[in-house]
Amino acid sequence: MEFTVQQIADLLQGTVEGDKSAKVNTLAKIEEANTGALAFLANPKYEAFLYSTNASAVIVSDKLEIKKAISAALIRVADPYSSFSSLLQYYQQALIAAKTGVEEPCFIGKDSQIGDNHYRGAFSYIGHNCKIGDNVRIFPQAYIGDNVQIGDNTTIFAGVKLYANTVVGSNCTIHSGAVIGSDGFGFAPQPDGTYKTIPQIGNVVLEDDISIGANTTIDCATMGSTVIRKGTKIDNLVQIAHNVEIGANTVVASQTGISGSAKIGNNCVVAGQVGIVGHISIADKTTIGAQSGVSKSVKETGTIIQGSPAFDYKQNLRAMAVFRKLPELQRELELLKDKMAN
Amino acid sequence: MEFTVQQIADLLQGTVEGDKSAKVNTLAKIEEANTGALAFLANPKYEAFLYSTNASAVIVSDKLEIKKAISAALIRVADPYSSFSSLLQYYQQALIAAKTGVEEPCFIGKDSQIGDNHYRGAFSYIGHNCKIGDNVRIFPQAYIGDNVQIGDNTTIFAGVKLYANTVVGSNCTIHSGAVIGSDGFGFAPQPDGTYKTIPQIGNVVLEDDISIGANTTIDCATMGSTVIRKGTKIDNLVQIAHNVEIGANTVVASQTGISGSAKIGNNCVVAGQVGIVGHISIADKTTIGAQSGVSKSVKETGTIIQGSPAFDYKQNLRAMAVFRKLPELQRELELLKDKMAN
Amino acid sequence: MEFTVQQIADLLQGTVEGDKSAKVNTLAKIEEANTGALAFLANPKYEAFLYSTNASAVIVSDKLEIKKAISAALIRVADPYSSFSSLLQYYQQALIAAKTGVEEPCFIGKDSQIGDNHYRGAFSYIGHNCKIGDNVRIFPQAYIGDNVQIGDNTTIFAGVKLYANTVVGSNCTIHSGAVIGSDGFGFAPQPDGTYKTIPQIGNVVLEDDISIGANTTIDCATMGSTVIRKGTKIDNLVQIAHNVEIGANTVVASQTGISGSAKIGNNCVVAGQVGIVGHISIADKTTIGAQSGVSKSVKETGTIIQGSPAFDYKQNLRAMAVFRKLPELQRELELLKDKMAN
Numbered sequence A, B, C: 001m002e003f004t005v006q007q008i009a010d011l012l013q014g015t016v017e018g019d020k021s022a023k024v025n026t027l028a029k030i031e032e033a034n035t036g037a038l039a040f041l042a043n044p045k046y047e048a049f050l051y052s053t054n055a056s057a058v059i060v061s062d063k064l065e066i067k068k069a070i071s072a073a074l075i076r077v078a079d080p081y082s083s084f085s086s087l088l089q090y091y092q093q094a095l096i097a098a099k100t101g102v103e104e105p106c107f108i109g110k111d112s113q114i115g116d117n118h119y120r121g122a123f124s125y126i127g128h129n130c131k132i133g134d135n136v137r138i139f140p141q142a143y144i145g146d147n148v149q150i151g152d153n154t155t156i157f158a159g160v161k162l163y164a165n166t167v168v169g170s171n172c173t174i175h176s177g178a179v180i181g182s183d184g185f186g187f188a189p190q191p192d193g194t195y196k197t198i199p200q201i202g203n204v205v206l207e208d209d210i211s212i213g214a215n216t217t218i219d220c221a222t223m224g225s226t227v228i229r230k231g232t233k234i235d236n237l238v239q240i241a242h243n244v245e246i247g248a249n250t251v252v253a254s255q256t257g258i259s260g261s262a263k264i265g266n267n268c269v270v271a272g273q274v275g276i277v278g279h280i281s282i283a284d285k286t287t288i289g290a291q292s293g294v295s296k297s298v299k300e301t302g303t304i305i306q307g308s309p310a311f312d313y314k315q316n317l318r319a320m321a322v323f324r325k326l327p328e329l330q331r332e333l334e335l336l337k338d339k340m341a342n
Helices: A005-012 A044-050 A080-097 A313-323 A326-341 B005-012 B044-050 B080-097 B313-324 B326-341 C005-011 C044-050 C080-097 C313-324 C326-341
Strands: A015-017 A037-040 A057-061 A073-077 A179-182 A187-189 A195-197 A203-206 A217-219 A225-228 A304-306 B015-017 B037-040 B057-061 B073-077 B179-182 B187-189 B195-197 B203-206 B217-219 B225-228 B304-306 C015-017 C037-040 C057-061 C073-077 C179-182 C187-189 C195-197 C203-206 C217-219 C225-228 C304-306
Touching (some): A005 A057, A005 A073, A005 A080, A057 A080, A073 A080, A179 A203, A217 A225, A304 A313, A326 B326, A326 C313, A326 C326, B005 B015, B005 B057, B005 B073, B005 B080, B037 B080, B057 B080, B073 B080, B179 B203, B217 B225, B304 B313, B313 C313, B313 C326, B326 C326, C005 C073, C005 C080, C037 C080, C057 C080, C073 C080, C179 C203, C304 C313
Parallel strands (some): A037 A057, A057 A073, A179 A217, A203 A225, B037 B057, B057 B073, B179 B217, B203 B225, C037 C057, C057 C073
Antiparallel strands (some): A015 A073, A187 A195, B015 B073, C015 C073, C187 C195
């Protein structure tokens, strides 16, 4: 995709200074931009880059005073940052919207429905009795098991695996390699030391506006549903066990693991590599620091915890500060003992 | 699948009280059940739900005395929990057994054999010289490399990747996205700072009755085999490095990593997010707490360890209890020093 | 593949003692070898195995003095270890080189080029406008998005996913299930508690001689590129976030996570399950111990750190040694206090 500076200015309702016919084909940061790139300047701290950038065009404030010669064309708008953000969104949507139609071979089972304006990539698989909405993009080699439901405007990237009976809402994005609905890890120990498999017949329900990262795994419930509520964003390589419930607008960073039947509230922030034990509840607006191990329920809204096992964030910071000095502390104690003994 | 209450009762050798012709099409917990669901009551603690449940039928003990009106039909049996467990198993087996036959297109190489009553999903790939047993289900987009052997009754879910020469036993379940037999992480540092790849020509051997979770990775041995013994259960997103050996009936929870050439005993329990360094041995019946880092061999059967680095579980608990109070401890020590100085 | 002992000796420019026509079809360690295997003896410590091995042939030093009867044929060479290493490499290369040609069905988009002597497995997908070099092996069910570039001699194993615009150098190996170029985890919190997706329009650039492990995820840059430099080796299940840069000849072990915009130097060693926070820099030749949490930049070349949060390796060891004894330390402090009080 290539546009003239004037075309971009028209889109943003801005005005051009410089070469209106210059062509741009990508977006870049002003300090990294090369010929053909469109950049923006919102933060005055970066103004020096405006005079040295190789960008073909830069979006700037209509109030900016120019102090030196500039090689790039300027597009003046009221709010450069939000104009640029809009462009980013147009750009990404255009890339995905460009994918439409059906590439062969692909597989669709009996009694499955799929809405208008969809994309089904080659080697994608849709089982029996599926209900899939409008404007859904199913990339190559994705697997949609039997009886799966998917809402409108959802994107399923290449190689995603949705087990039978999974329910996915509208406006969701599921990244490559994510596995949704695999069996919960349920095995009953037997007297002879072996384990008997506990059948897992539940499913996974993802509500609307959810994002699931690459290679994340979400197990189905033993019975009932593992549920992730509206607007929650899950990063890559996260493990969500059977019967977990995660509230709305919660963010879970990479490589975190949430054990069976744990309940996470709304608007929580769970940092990376956190572990949460099973059968506990985490209150709304809880923040959990990276690499924490959460072994108890968090009852109070807005709590911040850290550590393994996790406790109050500030208290943990103070304890860690002393931890580093433990050898000195020990030495001082020895000295005191010696003094006392004399 | 839909059944009448009488049909279920016949299957369980139970007796019906109430509407014998009521229809059930799913299984649910008594506190969550809706119309069409069959639930059970085993624990007297939950008896109140019996009088309020929306389930169409409930399996109860033949000794239970009814105290109020109940809308659901009752199926009376000797042991409600084990009857319900049997139903769960029938249900799950019926779902999987329903998958049979060959969906096209799928790929099978030269000189590969596959037994009776199998399922091969669309876009599944079987290489050359494979030997695959009876009643094996290979879901869509699974990859079975050359010379792979798979025993009877094993299920390979969608998108599993088995590298060439992998051996999988009977009655195994491998979940979507698992990668078995990828190269071990072996690189020899060179004098110029670069790394030379050490060829990895071994394989992975999974014995019978093994379960492998979604997106778990098991590397092949440098030479010889990475081995997992009979009955062991591995959760999602676990990393098992080259030449590791895991004994029988051991359970490894999600996101644990086991480094090269480590040997784990029989009947161990390894919790989530544990790291185990290479070339050590862990005795039978060892329990390793979540997020532990195991840096030394465990020699005594039945040891319980915790922490990073891991040591005795109780000792770790006590040390962690003091850790939280380190700032107070430090203050007290300062006070003592001051007193002594006066 | 089967060879006579004489054929192997000719290849290695060695001389045979014993049965020149004995046949070998695999390589094994001397202590594990069975009939048909070729082993080696380099370390005198293992000489006892030479007299008991079931190997059909053993590569030994031309200086070795034989003390007892040996059933295996011997191949005498100047340096047994390096001769054996060469054989391992021939063996692995032969296995991969054996894969050539195109298995149907596979998909290739418009205006995509692929060089000579390639392998494209069944159900592999190549999008539009891709440029792929010579001797490239693309295994079954791999996904190569639009506009991807891949250099010569690179191997893409089964089920790898390369998002659109990814750049992969020459002599790279990417293992099954790796996802390269998925969206960075970028969401802007809104006043109403919801999150707005920040479009991710950058890409991932892997330079030459890079190895990526199974099920590892590397996110694209928000703008610009997430970059991994020449010769770096990444293990399984590693998470590399948007806009990360990793230098040359760095090794990153399994299950480590590197957050957005972090910069890792050249020749670093990052052990397993490490977490590195975003926007920090790690100096060249830094070593980071397993399960560490790195929260600050490392400025000095050659630093060794450990712990969560990570600090100087030796200091951490000393602090951990005292940590274990914290209950005793506390008791001693109490005793001192009591003494002082009397």
